[in-house]
Amino acid sequence: MRRRGGAILLLAVLLAACDPVAAKPSAPSAESALALMFQNRYAAATSQLQDLIKAHPQDAKDHAAYALVLNYQTKQKAALDEAKKAQTIAPHDGFVLTILTRVEDWNDDIQSAARDGAAAVKAAPKSTLAHVFYAEALADVGQYADAQTHLAKGADLAKKGSDYDKAEVERNWANYYRDKKDYPQALAHLKLAAGAQPKWVERLLELARFSIARQDLTGATQFLERAATLSPDDAGLREQLGEVALFAQDYDVAKSAYQAALQLQPRSALDLKLLGDIAVAKDKDPTTAIRDERAAIAAEPTDQEAGAYLVAVLRYLNKDETAAAKAAMETVAPSGVGAAPAATYVDLDKAAVDRQALALATVNRYRRLAGLGPVTSSTVIHQSGLAHAFYTFFNGALASIRDLGIHKEEASGQGYIGDNVLTRAQHFGYPQRSMAEVITHRTDPAAAVSDWIDSVYHRFPLLRADLLELGYGDAYLGPMTVQVMDMSYRET
Known part of the structure; x- marks a missing residue:
């Protein structure tokens, strides 16, 4: 495999x-x-x-x-x-x-x-x-x-x-x-x-990947440090090293790897946007993150990942909704367009809502196959799911974010909204109801829903007869992806 x-x-x-x-x-x-x-x-x-x-x-x-x-x-x-x-x-x-x-x-x-x-x-x-x-x-x-x-x-x-x-x-x-x-x-x-x-650095990277899969992050770090000593001035190889380091939560190695790659290709949107995330997760430096994400967009004007991350930093870390809304509307060009006039910019907030619509349609397709009625989406729960998706990026260096800890937030964490799915939804004005949450790491909303359906424990919250409505949010940045779906249920 x-x-x-x-x-x-x-x-x-x-x-x-x-x-x-x-x-x-x-x-x-x-x-x-x-x-x-x-x-x-x-x-x-x-x-x-x-x-x-x-x-x-x-x-x-x-x-x-x-x-x-x-x-x-x-x-x-x-x-x-x-x-x-x-x-x-x-x-x-x-x-x-x-x-x-x-x-x-x-x-x-x-x-x-x-x-x-x-x-x-x-x-x-x-x-x-x-x-x-x-x-x-x-x-x-x-x-x-x-x-x-x-x-x-x-x-x-x-x-x-x-x-x-x-x-x-x-x-x-x-x-x-x-x-x-x-x-x-x-x-x-x-x-x-x-x-x-x-x-050959690939042998050490494979050992690091194996260690990550087995939850041995100490072992993964040791292999990564050895791999770093073998990596020459090859941008692609440095990026591979950085990617594995991110998944090992070794942000020191990741930062040096992407910095080395960027020196070899100074206008790499991938390197710039990932260094922006590392600036937040490792250094708690949103100012540098904003600079790096804007540089990534300058290098690749259609980069919606960098644009969405920029909006998230402005919205959840800087708490500047005016700047966030402006960035969401006036930053990223449509695919196939270079320097776009203002009228043709992508609406990044609408794009996030459109992805929620795709997730909802996929859920309802599976519910129909199971003989269940359709459900609706909630714009409020969408906000809490989206905020939590970016919380996992902002705090990627925290050990507590792994495994089931990914469902929780710490009050000291960057972009903190609430301890759990219920308090996060209430933060955005949702009434107190029974709620559940599922999270995965796939390439798009439909793939995420299919992954949840394929997992027994994640399938049940989606296929309950008393499911009332749901909200979906996601985040993507190079090799990193996260999809969050929060659900509320009718009170009996």
Whole structure:
């Protein structure tokens, strides 16, 4: 499953079972580009592969190698597009099928990954990576015995293979044990993978991600600090480091990572807007946050995430509703527009209400399927849900914000509205009623509601017959997302 990794592939071995492709000069090449990736020079690897593809658009190997690099940059859709281009050019190529297997798996299309993994092993039976990428897909679909067989075969082949081959054997044993919920074994194999490739930052990032998932933030911080010493002047890699650090609540590493990325690309809206949030969560400095968010919007005039965060800082931290309302109406241009005249600015407050309407429609669709009547939305509860969504961003460095603590607010927290869902709604004028709250982290309102419906404990509050009305609020900033739905019930 998609948990990242990386690869300098033994292309000579793989290509022995591939369709013929056009010969090219020995350097630069797909191999040299992947070597750059292993040196943590992702931008250089990307640039080299883009040049190769431009010069030789029908070379399947270059497209596949580029797909692999994109995969490790967590650009999953782009990676899948490149992998499919390679497959179109050389549909029976072992290297192409091997990379396609990995990319499909990390795009959560595990059935296709299992199908194409079988084809990859058939086309390249002597390839370590074909076997272990196939094993990854097999484990993810629950075929553990077959996964073991191919992992063992891959391990045997890797004895004469590259460091990457050896590392991927261990990494995919880790995936196998993680799927079986044997977390100590999974961690042990991830450490072996890092030992096989000690200078590749991706191995440490994967250990950090695993530690975050297991709630071991101390361990995650240790891996991140080691990763930071390996990260060169590569903006994309620095951003990956910053992203993992944010989820580990290591705001010191996150700040230094995004600052380093910004030095390499001074007009990066992503780096600027995340540094704005870090200024609040780490340094309690809304003034710097406002400056950074405005700079992000200047760099990308259509950035609604930066605009919404700016409005939230003005509204909830500075308590300046006049400035917040003005920023909501006169800051962000519509998509496809550069410097917009005032009449065409996006109304950010209306956009938030529109997202609530989508969430409500999705809830009512599920209620209809359950034989229940529709409910309505509340503009008052919307305000409290939206305020709490941004509270979780403003206070992201607090240990208390994790797990069930995300439903609570502390009086000393930045943007504090109320201790719980009821007091927050009452703050905005809602009457005292029985209430409940659900929170998740998805990409949009519909996905959030689907996630709640798929969870037994979160489904019940949405599908109660006595549900009266609801309010929805969300916040998005680069890799960080949060969706909040608060519900009130009829009094009996």
